[in-house]
Amino acid sequence: MLHLLDESIESFLRAQVPLGSQEIDVSFEAPDKEWAAQLNRPTVNLFLWDIARSTLRAESGFARREVNGQMMETWAPIPVEFRYLVTAWTSEHSDEHQLLGALLRTLLGARVLPAEYLTGELVMFGEPTMSTPSSADRVQTDLWKALDGQLKPGIEITLTLPIPASDPRELAAPTEEFGLSVANMRDPGAGSTTRRVAGEIKLPEAVGAVVRSPRGATKVNDAGNFLVRAKVGDEIVVETDPPRTVTVPESGGVRLT
Numbered sequence: 001m002l003h004l005l006d007e008s009i010e011s012f013l014r015a016q017v018p019l020g021s022q023e024i025d026v027s028f029e030a031p032d033k034e035w036a037a038q039l040n041r042p043t044v045n046l047f048l049w050d051i052a053r054s055t056l057r058a059e060s061g062f063a064r065r066e067v068n069g070q071m072m073e074t075w076a077p078i079p080v081e082f083r084y085l086v087t088a089w090t091s092e093h094s095d096e097h098q099l100l101g102a103l104l105r106t107l108l109g110a111r112v113l114p115a116e117y118l119t120g121e122l123v124m125f126g127e128p129t130m131s132t133p134s135s136a137d138r139v140q141t142d143l144w145k146a147l148d149g150q151l152k153p154g155i156e157i158t159l160t161l162p163i164p165a166s167d168p169r170e171l172a173a174p175t176e177e178f179g180l181s182v183a184n185m186r187d188p189g190a191g192s193t194t195r196r197v198a199g200e201i202k203l204p205e206a207v208g209a210v211v212r213s214p215r216g217a218t219k220v221n222d223a224g225n226f227l228v229r230a231k232v233g234d235e236i237v238v239e240t241d242p243p244r245t246v247t248v249p250e251s252g253g254v255r256l257t
Contacts, residue, residue: 077162
């Protein structure tokens with residue numbers, strides 16, 4: 001997944017700064033002295049130096065979403081922070097500062113990494129947020145010491161991306177009917193069975209409409225669903241304009257259009 005994030009950032013910067021592929025290279029290697037000695041063209045280095053769980057946007061519990069008509073459930077995604085150090089490398093300091101300035105202008109103006117630049121499975125996670133830390137949070141000097149590189153100006157950016165904590169699992173199909181049987185122990189023949197039929201009508205004007213059957217009445221909720229007492233063969237009427245009707249089947253719920 002990390003290589004997809006790298007590819008997405010590179011695509012974004014090449015398009016927005018812009019960085020011509022024939023003039024400027026983009027590298028994600030550790031920018032130490034050995035790496036720097038091999039450069040022969042202007043290069044933008046994006047070094048991923050830290051990955052950490054974010055506490056700012058953390059969620060708990062389960063998340064549900066529909067995939068190809070099937071409801072899926074998974075643990076709520078965990079927001080993860082990916083911290084990059086962005087530096088410009090050229091043979092002339094004036095060219096370096098010009099390139100770094102163009103990068104700074106683009107990165108400061110971005111709040112997210114737009115979906116159009118995301119590659120592979122990243123498109124399913126949503127747009128990563130993008131931010132630059134304050135001076136109190138920067139660790140660039142210590143980082144350069146750890147890399148044994150020459151001290152250079154750089155831009156630190158943080159991308160926060162919600163990562164699924166588990167593989168999604170299929171949920172059971174929604175309940176389409178409820179049944180309740182009542183028996184008389186002294187007189188078995190006096191027992192009765194009640195059935196409540198679940199219905200669905202996905203029309204904006206149906207929300208709040210009365211639903212009637214020969215055995216009861218209810219209303220359509222905000223999601224376009226209802227539950228009404230009925231038996232096989234009963235006619236259910238949703239009082240829209242014009243009214244919609246449906247006949248209760250042998251089993252399962254009903255759907256109106």
